[in-house]
Amino acid sequence: MTTRLPAPTLAECAHLNPAIWQKVNRLLVRKAISEFAHEGLLTPELQTDGQYQIHSDDGEISYRFRAEVLALNHWSIPADSISKQSGEQPQALDALLFMLELREQLLLKEHVLPVYLDEISSTLYGSAYKHDRAAPSAAELIHSDFQRVETAMSEGHPCFVANNGRLGFDANDYRRYAPEAATPFQIVWLAVHKQRATLSISATLDYEQMMREELGEAQLATFRQRLQALGLNDGDYWLMPAHPWQWQNKLAMAFAAEIAQQQIVFLGTGDDLYLAQQSIRTFFNVSDSRKRYVKTALSVLNMGFMRGLSPYYMLATPAINDWVYALVEGDAYLQSKGFHILREVAAIGYRNPYYEAAIKENNAFKKMLAALWRENPSTHLQQGEKLMTMTALAHLDNEGRALIAELISASGISTDQWVAEYLDAYFAPLLHCFYQHDLIYMPHGENLIMILKDHRVARVLMKDIAEEVAILNPAVELPEVAQRISTSIPDDMKTLCLFIDVFDGYLRHVAAILHDQCAYSVEQFWHAVARCTHRYQAEHPQLVTQFARYDLFAADFAHSCLNRLQMANNKHMLNLEDPASGLQMAGRLVNPLARWRDPASMGEV
Known part of the structure; x- marks a missing residue:
């Protein structure tokens, strides 16, 4: 008797319909323009009507959009403002075509491009699924349990454009x-x-x-x-x-x-x-x-x-x-x-x-x-507390409403106080690990779990330790079996562990959401980060030499670019045993804390 395998069904592509496809392509093109402009791969030109414009490699295609350029060269672009023209003819937004039309500007080599397109296709497939489902709103999610929030996240990594490739899954x-x-x-x-x-x-x-x-x-x-x-x-x-x-x-x-x-x-x-x-x-x-x-x-x-x-x-x-x-x-x-x-x-x-x-x-x-x-x-919870992935602070629901905005609204405190409490729970411990112990993590959203009480961040839990942690001082004594986490890098690269992984890789996105949805400007946000930093430094005067040596109030810092890294080698973008050797740098970013170097300058924004 012949065994029959399950037949393919409509379920595999039920979420792939024209309206949803148009929506997720628009969102991904918005992210692509924003992150590629942030990394200096694209240089949008300001037009006389206040819009920005970029052109395809051959000059035949143009994209026009509104944008606000925020701290850290963050391009905040309303998705509905983007239009595409071929000559005078309007064209539908297509993320795959976008990569092909601008491949030279994006430095996409021929051997990388097919796999990258595969990753973009898979990212769009997943995005369509997320936007087609009956997903909970941001207002509902703040009352949801830990796993409901975890599975409701829709964006993936906030910096990578092709961030849900998962090549190998059917x-x-x-x-x-x-x-x-x-x-x-x-x-x-x-x-x-x-x-x-x-x-x-x-x-x-x-x-x-x-x-x-x-x-x-x-x-x-x-x-x-x-x-x-x-x-x-x-x-x-x-x-x-x-x-x-x-x-x-x-x-x-x-x-x-x-x-x-x-x-x-x-x-x-x-x-x-x-x-x-x-x-x-x-x-x-x-x-x-x-x-x-x-x-x-x-x-x-x-x-x-x-x-x-x-x-x-x-x-x-x-x-x-x-x-x-x-x-x-x-x-x-x-x-x-x-x-x-x-x-x-x-x-x-x-x-x-x-x-x-x-x-x-x-x-x-x-x-x-x-x-x-x-x-x-769950073993860390006390009465009245709940867990939530820190990724949630950068989450927008299917209507574009930010979860962080709902948390702040439900907390009953000001945005400034909410942000200060969050930074005290998240950023201050990272500062201490860095300055006191020469210890760094990979502290992006997915690697931290927040403990919330009354919709406010009470404290955080760090995970993914052994693959991501490093000791930046070879003089620190470690057990023989743990020697591989000891690394020696130049002093000017050590602060990048905070500037790139925390400021640029995560807080930049949170700041932009607060700016757009909570009437809390990026200047107010980075002012709060500066206050947190000064408060930590005032509490630890014994580390004053370290604070001067690794200056978080420096005028600028080297820009390490994640998309450039992925698009240079999307099958093995870094040697994890020597990651610093393969970084893709592109100029420098103005440090948003620099204006508040002097504690006396820390008045209200």
Whole structure:
């Protein structure tokens, strides 16, 4: 009897209709013009009627739009103001054509362009899904639970134009595993032989305890019985989670020899249901919200990287987290701010001997099978508090209303006070980690979870530690296993960790939203950031030498550009072991704090 596979259905493309397609193309063209002008790839020309104009490479096509140029060369462009003409004929906005028409100005090389167009197409596909669904309004989201907010986010990374590529997923995978699809799924469990796999675990935990907590006694016994039924000694194996997509599309074939030789044993799916988070390869347990996050390798291409996990990095992950955790928990100032990290408490990495023998560098072929467990933020909640991803502060609902505007309105306090409390919870701890401990994170929206009370930010939790954290002072003593986080870079690049990752990469977008929707100008916002910085410096006079050496009130700073980076190499845009060497710089940005260098100048704006 012939087995029939499920037939394709309308569901894969039901959201692709003319009205929605027109809307999401307009939004993406708006973002493309804004971010490419911000990075100096495009130079819009001011016209006599107050509009701006850019031209295609051949000069035949023109785009006209209104814009307000804000601090940090941020181009705030109303989407409905954009028009396109070919000669005198109006044309529909088309994000794919936009990339083709301006490819020379955008420095898109022929070998990069097809993959980049693929990423743009996928980003549009996802955007159409998000704008076609019955999504909650910003006003509704401020009352929603943690996971409802997580799955409602619609923009992705605020700087990258092609930010939802996820190349490797098909249309069915999208509805199963994309965060915005909000489809709970079961993860795959494997038994991996200890000859090939390495378990690393926090000093505060042991493997048996963690497996009981994550799987439960009954599930754990079932998996061990399956190993024993195959005549295998369960003591020779670690139990390891994997993404179902990764199992079906990569592991079952690329690791076929390992499976045939019972180095890897498929055990089945677990009982618990998980939801994909904004980072796509991290999953939150919705069957039991007390359990840990699970993060697994996922060999899809997104924003310049194959989203694998390195077994080499996994080896040191818990030790690095334990070290950073001890530092943070032992610092009185950070504790006064309620600042904590979510530890990655255990990790498993599997090394395929064939790829190990074939490849010297640590590339995507060596990152197909690894996983980690991260602490659950729910354990940090007190009475009356709730969790929300910091990405939400840059979120606009399908009608264009900002979630941050609704939070401020519902809080009952002024915008200025709300922003001051937010900066005190978020930015002040980052300053302290940098100046006191030479410690940096990757503190963009997706990597922080806010704890809110009465719609106000009470404190923040930092996550994604081991892959992103760095110590900028080689003299800091680290455990041998954690040495890879120690890095040496020139002094003039150290402050870029705040200027680029915080100011330009995140706060620039929040400031623009407040400017547009809360009658809170960008000058008021950066004035608040300057006040927060001066207050921190006044509270820590012992660090005055550090403040002068790493000057946050400098006149300007080098502009490191993310889209330039992605479009130069959209398959592997940076060497993560030496990221500074591959940065794409384009001129300098005027520092919005420079005007408030003197504390005496800190009057009202």
